[in-house]
Amino acid sequence: xxxxxxxxxxxNNPRNVxxxxxxxAEVGTGLVGAPECGDVMKLQIKVNPATNVIEDAKFxxxxxxxxxxxxxxxxxxxxxKTIDEALAIKNTEIVKELSLPPVKIxxxxxxxxxxxxxxxxxxxKQSASTPVPVEAKA
Amino acid sequence: xxxxxxxxxxxxxxxxxxxNLNISFAYVEGESLLMGINDIAVSSGSACTSxxxxxxxxxxxxxxxxxxxxSSIRFGLGRFNTDAEVDYVADRVIETVSRLRELSPLYEMxxxxxxxxxxxxxxx
Numbered sequence: 001x002x003x004x005x006x007x008x009x010x011x012n013n014p015r016n017v018x019x020x021x022x023x024x025a026e027v028g029t030g031l032v033g034a035p036e037c038g039d040v041m042k043l044q045i046k047v048n049p050a051t052n053v054i055e056d057a058k059f060x061x062x063x064x065x066x067x068x069x070x071x072x073x074x075x076x077x078x079x080x081k082t083i084d085e086a087l088a089i090k091n092t093e094i095v096k097e098l099s100l101p102p103v104k105i106x107x108x109x110x111x112x113x114x115x116x117x118x119x120x121x122x123x124x125k126q127s128a129s130t131p132v133p134v135e136a137k138a
Numbered sequence: 139x140x141x142x143x144x145x146x147x148x149x150x151x152x153x154x155x156x157x158n159l160n161i162s163f164a165y166v167e168g169e170s171l172l173m174g175i176n177d178i179a180v181s182s183g184s185a186c187t188s189x190x191x192x193x194x195x196x197x198x199x200x201x202x203x204x205x206x207x208x209s210s211i212r213f214g215l216g217r218f219n220t221d222a223e224v225d226y227v228a229d230r231v232i233e234t235v236s237r238l239r240e241l242s243p244l245y246e247m248x249x250x251x252x253x254x255x256x257x258x259x260x261x262x
Contacts, residue, residue, distance in 0.1 A: 003173070011173055017241055034259035035244060036204035038167055038193070042243035060243040064169040068241065117260070 003065055004099035010069035015076050018058040020044045025129050028122025030114040039063035039107065041071045043114035045078060045086075047122050052083045059114075066104040070094050070111035083119055141232040144248075148197050148210060157215040160197070162206040163231075165245035166238045171211060174234035178227050181212045205254070 003011070019042075022029045026046050033040040040063065046056040057075035061068045073094055078086040094100070094108035144164035163171065168182030193207030202210070213227070239245040244254060 008173075011170070014241060019246065031243065032260050035208070035254060036259075038169075038208040040243055040259070042246075060241055060246060062165060062242045062244045063167050065173040067167075068170060113260075 006098050007065055007069040007100070010072040010098075011065040014059075014068060014072040016056075016058050016072065016079070017060065019060065020046055020056070020058050025049075025125050026122075028118040028120070028125065030117025030119075030121060032113045032117050033063070033110050035062065039067045039110055041067065041110055041114040043071060043074060043111075043118045045118045045122060047083065049126065054078045054081055054083070054086055063107065063110075064104070066098065066100055067107040067110065069098050070100070070107045071114060073097060074111040074115055078115060083122070086115055087119060089115060142235055146202075146206060148202055148206075149200055159213040159215075160210055161213070162197075162202065162210045163235045164206060164209055165242045165248060166209055166235050168208060168210055170238055171209075171231070171234055174238065175227070175230045178230060180214070180227075182210060 020027045020029075022044070024046075026049065028045045028047065030043045031040070032043075039061075041061045042059060044058045045054045047053065048055050057078050059071045059075045061071045074089070077089055081089075089112065091105070091108035091112040094111055095105055098108070100108055142163065146162040146164065148160040148162060172180065172182050193204060194202075194210065197207045197210055198204070211231075215224075247254060247257070
């Protein structure tokens with residue numbers, strides 16, 4: 001199997017590798033895939049609650065070169081986007097950008113899932129931490 | 139391979155062909171490891187399944203779990219290989235496995251003390 005130059009570049013120089021504090025209210029974490037399937041992606045986003053803009057993104061991936069490249073690219077793409085703009089990213093755009101062959105399309109699907117899972121986690125935290133008006137106690 | 143932890147030899151060391159070695163490097167996916175040592179002719183999985191992305195059914199029959207089967211590399215030596223080449227391969231493998239583990243969420247979780255078998259994975 002031959003890899004595209006873009007996949008090789010992301011594999012050799014993955015962007016935004018790392019981890020953020022998953023307990024932080026500003027951080028959303030998506031963990032998708034399974035070790036038994038040979039792919040696990042962890043994608044984290046740090047969102048500005050006032051603007052809903054994703055200010056930072058990090059990833060770690062267990063998987064083939066295409067899986068690493070798909071998640072590395074996903075972090076690049078979500079950075080600077082609003083939550084809604086990031087949700088609009090389609091796996092087919094990742095396939096096109098990285099010239100993924102048909103046997104590697106599942107890697108792009110997993111990257112899209114990871115973005116959605118991270119955003120879902122962040123939203124859950126937001127609704128949980130929304131200040132509920134409490135009657136002042138004397 | 140003493141430079142790495144969590145390395146598992148697949149199969150027995152007693153009853154095997156002397157020129158064959160199949161090793162699982164936990165938390166690193168085999169194909170990504172191959173990509174990092176692409177100047178070395180080794181294979182992930184087995185010759186039987188080289189055309190697919192499935193893990194080796196031979197390893198599975200030997201009792202290797204699906205997770206470690208995805209992390210296996212098959213090394214084969216020929217009569218013309220030298221000691222220096224073996225040392226070179228060992229160095230390159232250690233370097234690449236170390237790099238990929240820094241990239242692996244599974245390695246991170248294992249180091250945090252999380253039992254990966256107890257995690258409910260959100261598979262596709």
